Amino acid sequence: MRKRMAGSKMVWFPKQRWVVTLVALAIGGVAGCGSPVAEFRPNVGFQLKTEAEAEAQLTSGQQENIATILEGLFGTPDDPQIPEVPGVEMAQLLDETALKMAGGAVAVDEDGRTVGLYRQHCAHCHGITGDGMGPTAEFLNPYPRDYRMGIFKFKSTPKNSRPTREDLHRILHEGVPGTAMPSFRVLPEDQKESLVQYVIYLSMRGEMERLLVPEALGVGELGIEGDQLFLDMSKKATDNEVFVERSVYIQEQLATIGNRWLNAQSDEVPAPPENWGSEESLARGRQLFFGKGACSGCHGNFGLGDGNTTFDPEKPFLDDWTKENWPVLKGEEAARQAPIRAAAGILEKRALRPRNLRLGVYRGGRRPIDLYYRLRHGIEGTPMPGLEISTGDDPKKLTSGDVWSILDYIRNLPFESLSQPHEELRNLKRERL
Ligand code: HEC
Ligand code: HEC
Structure with missing residues (x-):
């Protein structure tokens, strides 16, 4: 059993302790257990986008059914569960003790350990569901990460791969400089580990939800038709075949989702060339920034982030999360969805x-090494592309040495004079005339 921590915040005022206890009891009396039950919210943005594509709408029965299936697999925010997946070493990925430490309401357990760490440290930004829509989110730019797509930006793995656990640990340790994401380096190691696992858990849950919605709308892999429930518990006895088929589908998809996390591996980073850090390498990097590397189109001729391609108001750069929440819709569907989107609190585009x-x-x-990964693999979920590299045979492609040289140039940019356009820029201007 967990002791609620509502009162312990007031411990500094011993005389008032009894007041706090009374208040807690009073709330407990009304709400049943001291606080409103935390719930996982449905992914309304994804649902609306898929509904527009499918030209169909989820019935309320189907929505409930999806919630029930997800609860069966992953439990609730107060009682997170690890789904059992045959053939996948889930124990290597998620550990029940760790999950319980991060999940649930903020409290102190029997052994005096704080539990509910995710709600204590993360949920006000990232949301209980990990949808990036906590109460603080709308005031931040960039918005907090929505984990449900399984896409993470700052990692050591190639595109379309999950980050490694070490990548997530690094994010927790360092935070994301220049954004609201703070560093949690002061937390003990076991607490950080439990938070990393909880992020993976929420992400897996989110990914599973993203598979069930299109299935229920008839645009998934199984091609289900009509307003059927994905897993109709009442038909388990009479229509066992369908029931088994769909259960197997869930297991297979869960295995894929789990294995993606289990198999995530840092990319190898080739050693920098010998002349790395020299004037020569810097000059080469500068050349590539404007030339083959094609960086200046977005980052601008002065690296200020104001490249030509960023000024078209008709075609703003959007990240994958925004694209999903704000698909381009036709008149009638746009009108139907607008109030639903607003009610769901979907963050402004x-x-x-x-x-x-x-x-x-x-x-x-x-x-x-962080910057090498960024240049080599781009920033997933955003238009920042990665660089194709070759061993040097293909003149159109860059070598790993070139990537290191661009890195030399990037790292020099904060110290380079703005007032004197360098050679490459002057040549570029002449070409345009
Ligand atoms: C004050 C708000 C805030 C709090 C609190 C917060 N985050 Fe974040 N977090 C952010 C923002 C903003 C970003 C997005 C940064 C970006 O996109 O550049 C982010 C990004 C992340 C990412 C994604 C990194 C990537 O590579 O894509 C992870 C993982 C993460 N946070 C985990 C956590 C965890 C775990 C906690 C709690 C221990 C937490 N955050 C607390 C605001 C917050
Ligand atoms: C299509 C546009 C585009 C191109 C081309 C592009 N970038 Fe970016 N770049 C972006 C965007 C957008 C971001 C910000 C992404 C984010 O953090 O959400 C970014 C971010 C970065 C960052 C910041 C990384 C960090 O950790 O904060 C660096 C460094 C960078 N780009 C370097 C480059 C270099 C070098 C090139 C050329 C090899 C390049 N970019 C090409 C759009 C572009």
Whole structure:
């Protein structure tokens, strides 16, 4: 059993302790257990987008059914569960003790350990569901990460791969500089580990939900028709075949989701070339920034993040999360969805800017290796592309040495004079005339 921590915040005022206890009892009396039951919210943005694509709408029965299935697999915010997946070493991914430490309401357990760490430290930004829609979110730019797509920006793995656990640990340790994401380096290691696991847990749950919605709308892999429930418990006895088929589908998808996390591996980073850090390498990097690397189109001729391609108001840069929440809709569907979107509290649409590289603030970390990963693999979920590299045979492609040279140039930008356009820029202007 957990003791509620509502009162312990007031411990500094011993005389008032009894008041707090009384208040807690009074609330408990009304609400049943001291606070409103925390719930996982449905992914309304994804649902609306899929409904528009499917030209169909989820019935309330189908919505409930999806919630029930997800609860069966992952439990509730107060009682998180690890789904059992045959053939997948879920124990290597998620550990029940860790999950219980991060999940649930903020409290102190029998052994005096604080539990409910996610709600204590993260939920006000990232939301109980990990949808990035906590109460603080609307005031922040960039918005807090929505984990439900399984997409993370600052990682050591190639595109379309999950981050490694170490990547998530690094984010917790360092925070994301230049954004509201704070560093949690003061937390003990076991607490950070439990939070990392909880992020993975919420992300897996979110991904599973994203598979069930299109299935129920008839645009998924199984091609289910009509207003059927995905798993109709009442038909388990009479229509066992369908029931088994769909249960197997869930297991298979869960296995894929789980394995993606289990198999995430940092990409190998080739050693920098010998002349790395030299004037020569810097000059090469500068050339590539404007030339083959094609960075200036977005980051601008001065690296200020104001490239030509960012000024078209018709085509703002949007990240994947915004694109999902704000799909382009036709008149009638737009009118139907607008109030639903507003009621669900979907965050306002915002354009994304390429980074101002003159500031020298790198969200994904400023170690050369962090920046190498950024340039090599881009920033997933955003228009920032990665660089194709070859061993040198293909003149159109860059070599890993070139990537290191661009990195030399990037790291020099905060110190480079703005008032004197360098050679490359002058040539570029002449070409345009
Ligand atoms: C004050 C708000 C705030 C709090 C509190 C907060 N975060 Fe964040 N978090 C953010 C923002 C904002 C971003 C997005 C940064 C970006 O996109 O550049 C983010 C991003 C992340 C990411 C994604 C990094 C990536 O590579 O994409 C993870 C993981 C994360 N936070 C975990 C946590 C955890 C775990 C906690 C609690 C221990 C937490 N955050 C607390 C605001 C917050
Ligand atoms: C299509 C537009 C586009 C191109 C081309 C592009 N970038 Fe970016 N870049 C972005 C955007 C957008 C961001 C911000 C993404 C975010 O953090 O959400 C970004 C972020 C960055 C960052 C910040 C990383 C961090 O950790 O904060 C660096 C460094 C960077 N870009 C370098 C480059 C270099 C070098 C090139 C060329 C090889 C390049 N970019 C090409 C759009 C672009």
